[in-house]
Amino acid sequence: MLTPSLNEGREYSDNSDPSTSAVATDPSDHSSGEVDTSRASTSTNKLLEKYNMSYLENLPEVFKYGPITKKARTEPLSLYTCLEAFLREEPLVPEDMWYCPQCKEQRQASKKLDLWRLPEVLIIHLKRFSYSRSMKHKLETFVNFPIQDFDLTNYVADKRSSRSQLYELYALTNHYGGMGSGHYTAHIKLLDENRWYNFDDSHISPINEDVKSAAAYVLFYRRVKSDTSSSDAAGSRRVRDKTSYRH
Secondary structure, three states, X not given: OXXXXXXXXXXXXOOOOOOOOOEEOOOOXXXXXXXXXXXXXXXXXXXXXXXXXXXXXXXXXXXXXXOOOOOOOOOOEEHHHHHHHXXXXXXXXXXXXXXXXXXXXXXXXXXXXXXXXOOOEEEEEOOXXXXXXXXXXXXXXXXXXXXXXXXXXXXXXXXXXXXXXXXXXXXXXXXXXXXXXXXXXXXXXXXXXXXXXXEEOOEEEEOOOOOOOOOEEEEEEEEOOOHHHHHHHHHHHHHHHHHHOOO
């Protein structure tokens, strides 16, 4: 399952801000249980001295480092843009610097995700809920996702694969509401009828308009069978059939 991020500000992995992080005092000191902020500030400053902040300047907008703003994104965001940001090499923030076991020091590092191969059914989970140290909110960004011809050929790392990387949408779930409460519905395409239906609790009705909306939360795609892969599969079955009857 893929989880592309939609937020304009990238939150910290442990919901903390490096400028306010603290180091606890010695557990043997039972005097007050307070936090030594002076030691924390010194430790943070030493980390920042080793960190080259220029690596964070050219990040894609969906991975931008810094606090989350209340201002909602108004322009549509392509699903391809989300995938490119999801797969782009990402420098780790100062508090997540990699500890080198050889030199025994924290080093600046980056991480990267790759798609090596894709399943027959691809589920994409859009990040609709964002959390930071001081606030949490729902992301209402409209994501323009393909319904037909979702081509992932250029996003698969294993270039030796001859399988079709073309997908079509057959279902999606929607979330309406905010952080405190909400309601889920589903849009499902009946392949036999080639028609979309809306599933809202016990009520089912046909859909006569576009299924795309800012409420889209989870997307369900299925691989499109190409003519080449179908003929190869048929040939493979014929070989197995001939072999099974050979005496």
